Amino acid sequence: MLLSASFTPGRKSTITISELHNFLEIVALSISVSLAATAAATAISFPVGTALAIFPFPGRRVVVVLINAFFGLPPVVIGLVLYLALSRSGPLGSLALLFTPTAMVIAQTILAIPIITALVHRASERAWARYGDELAIDGATRLQAIPQILMIIRAELVTAVLAGFGRTVSEVGAVILVGGNIRGLTRTMTTAIALQTSEGDLSLALALGAVLVGISVSVSATVFALAGRARTAGNDEV
C-alpha cells in the first residue's frame, strides 16, 4: 500500500514491520472507506439540501425536522437494519455485500447524509433568503438556482463535508456489524480498537486511538476554523 511504502525498514523499533504494515493498512482502510462514504453522501446531500431550501412543497418543514432529527441516528441500529438487509437471506442478499468494505461505505453514507444535508440546507436557506430574488430577476429557474446557491455557500459546504467525514471515521457500531471486523479486509481503526481492547492489548489500542483522535480533532478544528471564516466572509458581503 502507498502508506507503507514510505516506511524505511531497518530502523530499530519495538514493533515489527508486519505489525506496522497492519497498522497502516487499518488506517488507510478507515480513511478510504470514510472518504468514499463522505463522497457518496455529498453527491446526494448537496442537491437535496439546497433543493429543500428553494422548492416549497407541502410537508417541507416535516422533512427538514426529520433530517435534523436523524443527525443523531444511532449507528448500531443502522448497522443492524443494514445487516439484515444485506444478509444472504435478506432482501439484498444476492448482492453478496455483507462483510465487505462496500457494506461499510453504505452504512457510513447513511449516517453522513442527514448531517451534510442539514448543514447544506441551513446555509442554502440563508443564501436563498438573501439572493433568491436577484437570481429570479436574472431569469434563473429554481432548478438552475441550485448550483448558483451551492457556489455562494461553498465555504459552508466544506464545513458540511468535513462534519460528515468526522462522523463516519469515528463510528464503530455500524461498521463492526456489517463489516465483521475482518483482518486486512474490513478492520477499521474503530473496530481494531474494540478488538485490541478485548485482547487486553491496551497499548496498541491506545496507539490507534491516538491516530483516530488526531484525525478527528484536526477535522473538527478545520470545521470550526472554516465556519468562522465563512461567517466573516458572509458579513463582508452584506
Added chain:
Amino acid sequence: MIKFRNVLALFATLAAINASSATEQSIVLASTTSVEASGLLANILPQFTAKSGITVNVVAQGTGKALDTARRGDADLLLVHDPEAEQHFMDEGHGSTRRQIAWNDFIIVGPSADPAHVKGGNDSVAALKAIASAQAPFVSRGDKSGTNAAELRLWKLAGQTPDALKEKWYRDIGGGMGQALNAASAMEAYTLSDRGTWLSFKNKGSLTVAIEGDPRLINRYDVIELNPRKHAGAKLAAAKVFADWLVSSEGQQAIGAYQMHGQKLFNPSANSPK
C-alpha cells in the same frame, strides 16, 4: 461541478477498494473469538493461503452467534466449540460434515487474593460451589458463546442457577472472552476462560489460574461444513479445501506448532478426537 467530481471520486475509491478483494478467491469463516484472540488463525491462515490461493476472511463471534450467522447464510464455513449447540445445528440440517480439529482446556481464573479459597484445585464444580457460597464476584460471558455454554453446564453440575438479575456477585457482561477477562481483572472476579485466550491476554492484572486439569474442562474445536441443499449460495468448494487442510497432516502440524510464551495453545486432534 463539485457534485460531478465527487461522484467520480466515489467511484474511483470504490473501485480501488473492491479491486483488492475481488482478484482472489475468498471465503467467510464464522469463528469463535477464542481462535481469533489467541492468534491461532492469524498464525496458520497465511500458510494455507500461500498454498491454496484462497483467502479466509474471519468473522470472530461467539459460537452461538457464529452458528446463527451460518444459519442465515452469511458464512461459508464454521469453526466453533460448543458440542451441544453444534449438534443442534447439525440436527436442523444446516451442516454436512462436522470434524474435530483440536482441543485445549478451559480454566477458572480469579484474583490472587482468592476470596473463595479455591486456588490450586482441579475440581471445577466444587470451585463454583465455593464461589457461590462465598458470593465472590464471578464474571459470565452471557453471550451464548461456547465458553458461556460450558460455564452454564458447570453451574448446573454445581446445582446452582445463578441469575444475573438477582445475584449481585454474578455479573453477566454480554461480551467476548477478552472483555470478560478485562472485566474480571477490573472487578477482582473469577471467570471461566479458554486457555488460548488466557495465555495471549495482555491485561491480566492480579488474575491467576485458580482451577485447571478437570476432565470436565475439555474444550473441543470443530470445523463444520454447510449443507449444500440449505446453503447453495455459500462458497462450499473453497470452504471444503480449507476444512480438509485443517484436518490434513499439514494443517494439524501448523495448529500444533503454534505457541504463545513457549506454551502450546491447541492440541491437534483430527486423528484422535477427544
